[in-house]
Amino acid sequence: MTKYEWETELKKNIHRLPPDEIDRVLAYYGELFDDHAERGKRETEIVAEFGNPIDVADKILAEYDSENPKSDDGEFFDRNAIKDSSANLAPKSQERGCSSCGETNEKEFVEPPQKSVTVQNANASGTGENGVRAERVILFALLTFFTGAIFFVAVGVVWIGLCVFSIAGLGAGLGGLFTSVVSLGLVITGKVGAGLAQLGVGVAAVGLGIFLTILMLKLIKLCARATKNMFVKIGNWLSAKKESV
C-alpha cells in the first residue's frame, strides 16, 4: 500500500469527524511518516507498521466517541455534570488540586465510556467480541457463490496439476531406473546395440524424472506459501484482524 492509498483509506473512514480533528489526525500520521522516512524506511514498510487504515480509523473513532458522547444518549452522562457533582460530594479532593479531580472523574468514567464504545462499535460495524465482520462474511459468501467459486476451483486445479506432474516425475525416474537396469542386462547378454539404445532411453527418463521432481518440489513450496497467504489474507479481511497493536 502506498502512503497516498493508506491516507485516502484513513480519510474515508474518519470523514464523519469534525474537520479540525481530521486535520489533527492527518498531521499526526504525516509527521510520524516523515520521521520514519528520514531514517530510511520505505513507504510501504512505514504504512505497514502503522497498520490497517480501517483499524486505525476505528480506534480514532472509538476514542473520539467516548470523549464526545452523543447528546441523545440518555444513559451516558455529561462530563461536566459529573465534575460538578463529585466536587460537591468530596471537597477534600479539591485541596489536592486539579490533577486528582481529574483522576477521580477518570475512575468514574472508566466503566461507562467503555460500554458506550462497545455499543457503538457493535452498531457501526457489526463486530462481535472476536472481531468477525458479519457484512464481510456475507459479501465473501455471495462473491464465492456467484463466481461459481471459479477462483477456488482454479486453485484446486493448480494443486491437482502439481500432484500429477510430481507423480509423473517419480514415475519417469523409477521407470527410467528400471529400464536402465534391464538394458544393462541386455548388454551383458550380448544384445549390445539394443541394450545401449535402451540404456540411453533409461538414463534420459531418470534425468527427466529427477528434473520434474525437483521442479515440482519447488513449485509445491511456492504454491503452498501462496495458498496459505491467500487464506490468511481472506481470514484477516473477514475478521478485520489488527496487524499491529
Add this chain to the structure above:
Amino acid sequence: MDAQLKKGLLELCVLVSLKKEESYGYKIITDISPYVDISESTLYPILKRLEATGALTTRTKEYNGRLRKYYMITEAGKRKIKESISDLDELRRIYDYIYRDGR
C-alpha cells in the same frame, strides 16, 4: 493485560518520557518502546487524553522544513507521576503476591 490497566500505565510512561524535556511523537514511541508495546495508533489517543486532562501542552515548531508537534509536561502532569509512583508500591506488592503464590 487488562486494557484499562495498560492504558493507565501507558499514559504514565508517556508522561515520564516528557519529564526531563519536551518530545515529539516518533521520539516518545522510541523512548518507551523498550519497556512497553506501543504503536503509533495507540499513542495518538493517549496524547489527546493527556492534553484534555491538562497533563501536557503542545506547540508546533518547524524542523527540517516541516512542521512538528512538540509535547511538554505540565505541573499537573508532574503531580500525576508523583502520585502514581506511590500507587506503584502497592502494585508491586500485588504483583509479587500473584507471581509468588499464583504459579
